[in-house]
Amino acid sequence: MYSRIIKHPKDKSFFLFGPRGTGKTTWLKANFKSAIYLDLLDAELFNDLLARPDRLKKIIPPGFRDWVILDEVQRVPLLLHEVHRLIEDSHFKFILTGSSARKLKQKEINLLAGRALTYHMYPLTALELKSDFNIQHSLKWGHLPSTFSEADPKKYLESYISTYLREEIQNEGLTRNLGAFSRFLETASFSQGAVLNISSVAQDSGINRKVVENYFSILEDLMIAHRVPIFTKKAKRKIIAHPKFYFFDAGVYRAIRPKGPYDLPEETDGAAIETLIFQELRAINSYLDLGYEIFYWRTVDQVEVDLIMYGENGLKAIEIKRTSKLNQRDFHGLKSFSKDYPMAKCYLLYGGDRKLFENNIEVIPIEEFLKNIDSYLK
Numbered sequence: 001m002y003s004r005i006i007k008h009p010k011d012k013s014f015f016l017f018g019p020r021g022t023g024k025t026t027w028l029k030a031n032f033k034s035a036i037y038l039d040l041l042d043a044e045l046f047n048d049l050l051a052r053p054d055r056l057k058k059i060i061p062p063g064f065r066d067w068v069i070l071d072e073v074q075r076v077p078l079l080l081h082e083v084h085r086l087i088e089d090s091h092f093k094f095i096l097t098g099s100s101a102r103k104l105k106q107k108e109i110n111l112l113a114g115r116a117l118t119y120h121m122y123p124l125t126a127l128e129l130k131s132d133f134n135i136q137h138s139l140k141w142g143h144l145p146s147t148f149s150e151a152d153p154k155k156y157l158e159s160y161i162s163t164y165l166r167e168e169i170q171n172e173g174l175t176r177n178l179g180a181f182s183r184f185l186e187t188a189s190f191s192q193g194a195v196l197n198i199s200s201v202a203q204d205s206g207i208n209r210k211v212v213e214n215y216f217s218i219l220e221d222l223m224i225a226h227r228v229p230i231f232t233k234k235a236k237r238k239i240i241a242h243p244k245f246y247f248f249d250a251g252v253y254r255a256i257r258p259k260g261p262y263d264l265p266e267e268t269d270g271a272a273i274e275t276l277i278f279q280e281l282r283a284i285n286s287y288l289d290l291g292y293e294i295f296y297w298r299t300v301d302q303v304e305v306d307l308i309m310y311g312e313n314g315l316k317a318i319e320i321k322r323t324s325k326l327n328q329r330d331f332h333g334l335k336s337f338s339k340d341y342p343m344a345k346c347y348l349l350y351g352g353d354r355k356l357f358e359n360n361i362e363v364i365p366i367e368e369f370l371k372n373i374d375s376y377l378k
Contacts, residue, residue: 001026002128002145005287009117013087013094015073018121019223019248020099020168021160023145027121028069028095035067035095036060040075050075053082060092067093074098080112087115100168102221120223122283123249124148126370135367139272142251143279157255161185164224174218180207184215188225188245189257193274193306195298196227196245216245224248228278231295231308236340238300250275270322273366274306277320277349281307284373292316292377297337305333313378315344324352326363334361347376 004027008014018024029037038059040046048055056079060068073079073096086092096116098104104111123143126133132148141153150156165178175181187205191197198216202209219225227243247253250272257268278294285292292311298304309316317337321330326348334346338360346361349369356363369376 001030002124002132002148004121005125005128005284006119006121007287008095008119011093013083013092013096013112013116015112015116015118016095016097016121017101017118017223018097018099020164021144021146022121022123024097024099024121025071026145028071028097032067032069032095035069036064037069038071040070040072046075049079053079056082057086057090060086060090062090064092067095069095069097071097072099074100074103077103080104084112084115087112100222102174102218105221120286122286123279125280125283125287125373127284127374133367133371135370138276139250139269140254142249142254142276144249144251147251153251154255157251160252161255164222168222169218175215180205180211181215181218183207184212185256186258188216188219189247189253191245192253192257192271193246193278194244194271195240195242197242219247224252226282228294228296228307231297231310233310234341237303240298240300244296246275246278249279266322273322273351274320277318277366277370278307280370280373281309281318281377284377285309288374288377290377297333299336303333303336305337308337309377315341316377317341317344317346319346319348320366321348321350323350326350326352331358331361335359 004023016024038045053076070079083094083096087094094116124145125143141147141157146156147153165182169175169181170178184205184207187201191201198212199209202212205212220227225245225247227245229243230239230241232239247256253275254268254272281294290311290313292309292313295308295310296306297308305317306320307318317334319334331348334348338344338346348361348363349366350363351366353365355365355368
């Protein structure tokens with residue numbers, strides 16, 4: 001098992017959110033060995049607590065001072081009322097994991113404001129993989145922990161997608177039409193790392209636009225996809241309004257993306273590289289509590305920078321090129337952004353193996369950046 005960067009509070013209850021398969025349960029069992037572990041995927045426990053949330057108190061010994069873990073708490077959202085009471089009255093410490101935020105967003109659900117912190121678990125990072133980090137594996141299979149231990153990562157990822165559809169989408173009643181949702185997933189994969197046009201996705205998948213909008217919301221609530229907003233701070237040019245779209249992991253994206261004779265490798269490879277860097281930025285930003293928000297920048301004249309990091313640690317502009325050879329056109333977006341935002345630190349990540357400088361733009365090999373990502377963000 002890999003050592004994870006994520007840190008946790010010592011004496012305060014907390015939520016731990018993250019997509020299935022990111023290693024939440026493995027990490028908890030390795031780091032909280034004396035905890036009471038309650039898995040709400042267990043049918044008997046689920047039925048007991050669904051019927052009577054107050055039964056939770058009877059499971060915990062009086063005076064217990066270690067952690068109580070409720071795994072997949074979103075399956076019984078009303079249980080959080082009882083958790084709240086037990087924190088207040090009995091001073092128990094809870095770890096509440098979830099792979100979906102959808103049911104927890106309902107108005108009557110108690111999210112323990114002020115009584116529980118919130119943390120997130122992401123796929124493995126290059127910093128956590130250390131010597132096991134291999135860029136070719138990362139781009140082909142992604143960073144879900146099981147892709148490093150399973151004999152057949154391809155089969156694992158195919159199973160992962162179908163399990164998500166069955167257990168998270170269908171069993172949770174998020175949509176009745178699993179066929180339409182599967183068709184939507186494939187169509188959405190062509191928007192990976194691109195400006196999202198919901199009307200086009202609806203047309204291409206043959207699904208009503210409002211339904212497609214709801215499907216995108218489901219993906220975000222399950223934490224398996226994200227929309228990245230446009231950077232508009234003190235904009236000096238006319239900026240487009242639509243967000244960019246990413247599935248949360250390069251391997252998951254490639255498993256969803258249909259493949260055929262007309263699908264050029266450079267299309268999927270380019271999106272996979274951008275996805276890998278995006279997921280690493282999100283993870284390290286969260287784990288190290290760096291405080292960045294992640295955006296992208298694009299003008300109506302199609303001048304673009306792939307990712308913008310904005311926060312108390314500064315302004316970072318990141319352009320990503322899969323090629324090992326660069327030309328002046330590759331620097332156009334960063335130079336335009338730097339002209340509008342002179343305080344920005346600009347990075348161009350590329351498939352070469354040498355660090356270079358182009359005026360105020362630092363050119364960095366992708367592998368070098370990922371292996372030292374924390375130093376570039378601080």
